[in-house]
Amino acid sequence: MNSKNTMKVAYYYDNHTVKIEHEAIPEPGAGEILVQTKACGVCVADTMEWYLTGRAPLTLGHEPTGIIAKLGEGVTGFKVGDRVAVHHHVPCLICEHCLKGNFTMCDTFKTTHVKPGGFAEYFIASALHVERETHLLPDSLSFEVGTLMEPLACVIHGIRKAKIEPGDRVILIGTGAMGLMFIQALHYYGVRDLIVYEMLDWRKQKAEEFGAPHVFTPFQNVGEEIERVASVFSKPGAEKVIVAAKDLSAMRMGMQLAAKGGTILFFATPHPDEWIELFPSKVFFDELTLTGSYSADHLDTRIAINLLSNGAVDGEALITHRHPLENLSDAILRTAGREQGLKNVIVFD
């Protein structure tokens, strides 16, 4: 462990204002571990001012990896020096939601966090984190790629929520970093009939590089789009539609491109005041299922680590920008912007 006894901690006020404070390195209590942060991904959720500024100042960072620096009393199964990824939310496993398998709806899940957060030189993983959501990183995974465990787990959660099965015809709308992970994860899950929609040219090219067989800019006229889908799939509509874009027009289009009996997964996070009109007749006659997907549970994180370490998802290709903690605001602004670039990661010495 570092001989110094203070650490840098980033406090978020808004996307343009992040202040670095020096604080005492915390001591792990019974069952806890202290992790020296090596990398932490910046997520779109770290850029949503409407969601964050009311609670600011905040130490964000929910995609951390690092080295175990100290073990609290009674910790077994880990040792100082272990390379780990820690998922920030942990379910209780016994509440009504957990008993139904809806772990991400659990109150304990929503209130658990690593402390103070991944945008600090050290953080504490609680006893619950140590028990259920602290994962050894295989040697083949760098700390940087390990930060993708959480976002990829969210993608896997979406695939599971939408009940995507091998052979499904799938439409994916939006190819940010999450969309690109969807392309590769869907391939792993046996999806070969895939149409991807994207507006930005550089992202369309990325989608092709990540293996998407058909990448389109949507037609203005949805009728024409419905026809194009039918001709690509040789059948009308997609059995599963994933909307991984925040634009309401993407959600509207997604609902119109679903096949009879299809499922539309709302994956992106819109502002709570936004709303869209529905097509109740289509929902009724076509027996559509609309569903959402929030965060990722302890099953998803384990699958995500496998997919990153067996190369099914190319983590290295997703990380385009590395920043020191001092430049967190730049990394957040880059993540919120639409310039070229995929995943921004904060790296520590």
Ligand SMILES: [Zn+2]
């Ligand atoms: Zn995230």
Ligand SMILES: [Zn+2]
């Ligand atoms: Zn629970």
